[in-house]
Amino acid sequence: MNSLRIIRLIAGNTFLEAVRQKLFLFLVFIAAAFIVSSFYFRDLDFGFSELKFISDFGFGAIVFFGSILSIAGAAQLFFNEIENRTALTILAKPVRRIEFILGKFTGVWAVVLAFTAMMTLLLMAILWYREGILMGMERFARDFPEGRKVLYGDILWVGFLQWLKFGILISITMIVAGFARTNLFTVVISFFILIICHLQYLARDAWAEIAFWPARMGVAVMGFAFPNFQVFNVGEYVALYEPLPWSVIGSLVGLSAIYIIVYNLLAVVSFRSREI
Amino acid sequence: MAPAIEIKELTKDFPLGLGKYKLRAVDHLSLRVEQNQVFGLLGPNGSGKSTTMKVILGLLTPTAGECRVYGLPSNKTAARKEVGFLPEAPYFYKYLSGLEMVVLMGKICGLSAARARERAWEVIEWVGLKDAARRRVGTYSKGMLQRIGIAQALVHDPQLIILDEPTAGVDPVGSAEISSLVLKLKEAGKTILLCSHLLAQVEDICDHVAIMNKGRCIRQGPLAEITEGQGDTEIRLDQLPEPEVEALRRWLGERGIDLRQVKRPQLRLDEVFLREIGKADLIYRQGSESVQLGSQVTSDKAGKDSENE
Amino acid sequence: MNPFWKSLALVLVAAFLVGLLARPVEEPAWQWVREQEPALQLESLEDLLGQGIIVGVMGGFRSIFANLLWIRGSEYWKEQDLPGMQTMIRLVTAIDPRPSFFWMNGARITSLDMPHWRIREQGGRQNVPEVVQERIFEEQNLAGIEILHRAMVYHPNNPQYPLEIGLIKARRMDDLEGALKYYRKASEMPNAPAYAARVYAQLLRRLGRDQEAYEWLAGIYPTLDPDNIYDRAEVMLRRIRELEEDLNIPPEERIPELARDSARK
Numbered sequence: 001m002n003s004l005r006i007i008r009l010i011a012g013n014t015f016l017e018a019v020r021q022k023l024f025l026f027l028v029f030i031a032a033a034f035i036v037s038s039f040y041f042r043d044l045d046f047g048f049s050e051l052k053f054i055s056d057f058g059f060g061a062i063v064f065f066g067s068i069l070s071i072a073g074a075a076q077l078f079f080n081e082i083e084n085r086t087a088l089t090i091l092a093k094p095v096r097r098i099e100f101i102l103g104k105f106t107g108v109w110a111v112v113l114a115f116t117a118m119m120t121l122l123l124m125a126i127l128w129y130r131e132g133i134l135m136g137m138e139r140f141a142r143d144f145p146e147g148r149k150v151l152y153g154d155i156l157w158v159g160f161l162q163w164l165k166f167g168i169l170i171s172i173t174m175i176v177a178g179f180a181r182t183n184l185f186t187v188v189i190s191f192f193i194l195i196i197c198h199l200q201y202l203a204r205d206a207w208a209e210i211a212f213w214p215a216r217m218g219v220a221v222m223g224f225a226f227p228n229f230q231v232f233n234v235g236e237y238v239a240l241y242e243p244l245p246w247s248v249i250g251s252l253v254g255l256s257a258i259y260i261i262v263y264n265l266l267a268v269v270s271f272r273s274r275e276i
Numbered sequence: 277m278a279p280a281i282e283i284k285e286l287t288k289d290f291p292l293g294l295g296k297y298k299l300r301a302v303d304h305l306s307l308r309v310e311q312n313q314v315f316g317l318l319g320p321n322g323s324g325k326s327t328t329m330k331v332i333l334g335l336l337t338p339t340a341g342e343c344r345v346y347g348l349p350s351n352k353t354a355a356r357k358e359v360g361f362l363p364e365a366p367y368f369y370k371y372l373s374g375l376e377m378v379v380l381m382g383k384i385c386g387l388s389a390a391r392a393r394e395r396a397w398e399v400i401e402w403v404g405l406k407d408a409a410r411r412r413v414g415t416y417s418k419g420m421l422q423r424i425g426i427a428q429a430l431v432h433d434p435q436l437i438i439l440d441e442p443t444a445g446v447d448p449v450g451s452a453e454i455s456s457l458v459l460k461l462k463e464a465g466k467t468i469l470l471c472s473h474l475l476a477q478v479e480d481i482c483d484h485v486a487i488m489n490k491g492r493c494i495r496q497g498p499l500a501e502i503t504e505g506q507g508d509t510e511i512r513l514d515q516l517p518e519p520e521v522e523a524l525r526r527w528l529g530e531r532g533i534d535l536r537q538v539k540r541p542q543l544r545l546d547e548v549f550l551r552e553i554g555k556a557d558l559i560y561r562q563g564s565e566s567v568q569l570g571s572q573v574t575s576d577k578a579g580k581d582s583e584n585e
Numbered sequence: 586m587n588p589f590w591k592s593l594a595l596v597l598v599a600a601f602l603v604g605l606l607a608r609p610v611e612e613p614a615w616q617w618v619r620e621q622e623p624a625l626q627l628e629s630l631e632d633l634l635g636q637g638i639i640v641g642v643m644g645g646f647r648s649i650f651a652n653l654l655w656i657r658g659s660e661y662w663k664e665q666d667l668p669g670m671q672t673m674i675r676l677v678t679a680i681d682p683r684p685s686f687f688w689m690n691g692a693r694i695t696s697l698d699m700p701h702w703r704i705r706e707q708g709g710r711q712n713v714p715e716v717v718q719e720r721i722f723e724e725q726n727l728a729g730i731e732i733l734h735r736a737m738v739y740h741p742n743n744p745q746y747p748l749e750i751g752l753i754k755a756r757r758m759d760d761l762e763g764a765l766k767y768y769r770k771a772s773e774m775p776n777a778p779a780y781a782a783r784v785y786a787q788l789l790r791r792l793g794r795d796q797e798a799y800e801w802l803a804g805i806y807p808t809l810d811p812d813n814i815y816d817r818a819e820v821m822l823r824r825i826r827e828l829e830e831d832l833n834i835p836p837e838e839r840i841p842e843l844a845r846d847s848a849r850k
């Protein structure tokens with residue numbers, strides 16, 4: 001119980017620190033500008049496909065800027081504590097390292113939740129508005145034979161799943177930060193890992209076909225040691241084409257839970273090895 | 277009664293880079309801080325004082341040896357329950373006000389929200405920052421930072437208070453005020469471990485000291501014992517006219533005692549300064565009337581063994 | 586060992602193990618994502634782009650890439666830039682073959698707009714000989730059909746593409762036999778619009794195969810839902826009645842009208 005309270009306090013303080021920083025406000029602003037700029041597609045006269053363009057852009061902005069926020073936010077909020085020696089002050093209290101790490105994680109994740117929720121709602125609002133207008137235009141009316149077509153509930157789900165993915169990304173960054181000496185190094189390595197996570201599905205398909213066994217081993221290890229982020233890439237399919245099946249949501253929630261829990265514990269391991 | 281801190285044969289190595297070269301920051305250190313002592317850990321920069329304190333706080337794991345706080349191994353979280361810590365050159369969260377910061381630390385130490393608030397005001401008033409309590413910590417001066425640092429260390433009313441260089445970079449008024457706070461804490465029954473490279477300053481408030489150099493303890497014991505001159509005796513008298521001095525010299529000469537030095541006692545510059553700005557009450561000196569430290573000095577000799585290393 | 590290396594080794598081993606553990610949990614989602622994912626045409630992509638963009642394409646932003654390229658393409662369209670537009674259509678559909686929007690518009694631009702661009706480039710309608718113009722239209726129609734064929738590889742169950750091919754063949758190439766094949770194909774798809782079957786019958790009639798048309802419609806009509814406005818059962822019945830007239834089918838052998846829900850009550 002007491003642990004939960006400490007985690008909540010550290011998380012709350014981390015959240016406060018983040019929203020008082022320029023990086024967060026900057027990313028919120030630029031991502032929102034990106035999403036709003038999809039009003040430009042209005043001029044291209046695409047009909048229903050305009051909504052697809054808007055949703056692609058919206059999710060693209062959420063994934064892109066959300067990833068930056070997750071990595072840079074986690075790294076910066078972690079190293080601020082180290083460099084300002086506030087970590088010393090906190091850890092000299094009856095606070096465990098695991099409570100510190102979980103508090104930091106929760107705080108950053110809450111920041112990313114605020115970001116993802118704002119952007120998803122903004123995207124939904126724009127889609128709702130444009131869909132209403134397109135439905136009222138005679139030449140596109142036949143695109144909407146049964147009223148609104150966009151699956152707004154699914155858009156919310158996709159936003160939620162992206163947030164889970166950011167949770168995994170934040171935990172990875174925390175692991176790296178525990179080992180690393182500088183903020184910059186943490187950010188660079190974490191982005192590198194992010195790219196591997198997006199490409200690892202190639203490795204997992206390819207490894208069986210590689211004849212040279214050391215290479216095969218290496219590729220197999222890659223395929224297992226990094227989470228597959230491509231599997232979270234559901235935003236491109238749903239909302240306009242296909243409803244998101246519950247089995248997929250369940251699978252992704254379970255997957256995220258496993259990774260977030262284990263990676264946070266590993267972040268504690270890496271932080272323990274650190275002399276502060 | 278368990279000692280507040282007990283360190284036995286503590287050694288701490290830091291790896292240099294990723295290879296096997298190591299820097300020995302603390303070298304077979306043993307010491308014992310009894311309850312209600314003001315213990316000074318002295319020594320030049322880089323002598324391992326902060327490292328020792330971090331081990332006591334469980335922030336670093338010892339390479340060898342052991343460290344106990346109120347009988348508990350220092351790597352246990354519970355050992356820190358009764359400990360307050362002021363880190364060296366504290367920064368704290370710049371975006372919080374002094375009050376918010378102290379309240380947060382109080383809550384983290386397990387106080388309820390209401391109690392944390394109440395205590396925060398108490399300690400902030402106690403360190404004399406009441407007027408600045410609602411200002412952002414980022415705007416504080418060095419001395420204010422030290423004082424808010426002491427406030428956050430005291431918020432949960434710990435028994436043992438560890439202060440790392442509490443007067444470093446603070447002006448004479450500030451450091452005299454901090455010294456006076458330390459003595460008040462002692463009066464309240466607390467145990468204080470403080471470290472400083474400003475040996476003279478610490479001399480006034482400590483009743484027990486250990487002097488470190490390059491990670492080793494080179495001297496340790498009650499302050500009076502350590503600073504005792506070699507067989508000289510100092511006498512202070514009301515103002516003595518010149519002929520009387522001559523008479524005294526003669527009288528002593530008849531008994532085979534050499535009067536080596538006669539001088540007007542001089543004030544230290546910081547004392548002059550404090551008097552000039554009307555804060556003479558902050559001047560504490562060992563044996564002066566306002567605080568009787570001498571009478572309380574325990575004759576503890578444990579921990580002396582490390583001297584022979 | 587240095588605690589740093591010890592922890593690092595522990596983290597790597599644990600990451601590998603959790604990867605193994607997570608695999609079965611991930612499976613349902615991964616399977617679904619792969620089903621939605623028509624294979625990327627890496628070869629053709631590599632022809633057109635450097636390796637760098639491929640990575641970007643994989644990174645989950647490929648719909649955005651495709652969209653941006655398409656928007657660039659609409660500039661080419663305004664400028665009537667033939668090679669530019671052709672490249673864009675190939676590129677966009679290669680990067681993101683999922684939206685039918687790219688395929689349909691690509692095909693329409695290719696068969697409807699591009700012949701005019703080519704003729705204009707060669708001197709305009711007045712100056713280009715009739716035969717040459719004919720050939721240009723023919724070529725562009727085939728090019729449009731080619732695009733739709735590629736689309737059908739990715740979307741084998743989408744009737745839009747065979748219908749579009751049928752339309753080109755019937756209307757613009759006078760190839761009724763050819764069109765027939767595609768309308769039939771479309772009408773046999775699970776989510777085919779009702780008109781596909783009717784147009785198929787119309788084409789049969791135009792080819793003089795009334796009996797065949799009648800049998801076709803007679804087979805389909807009972808499967809329609811008279812209460813579903815999209816099925817347009819009454820329109821099909823009208824066509825059937827016309828054929829029954831023409832084929833002199835006696836009244837007692839004629840197809841009975843389907844009862845509506847409201848009438849049944």
Ligand SMILES: Nc1ncnc2c1ncn2[C@@H]1O[C@H](COP(=O)(O)OP(=O)(O)O)[C@@H](O)[C@H]1O
Binds near residue numbers: 275299323326
């Ligand atoms: N985290 C660390 N990594 C490597 N060396 C360190 C670390 N912390 C302290 N040191 C080294 O240990 C020695 C003792 O430092 P410290 O305990 O801070 O000295 P003091 O507080 O007495 O000035 C110094 O030489 C310092 O450079």
Ligand SMILES: [Mg+2]
Binds near residue numbers: 364440441
């Ligand atoms: Mg120090």
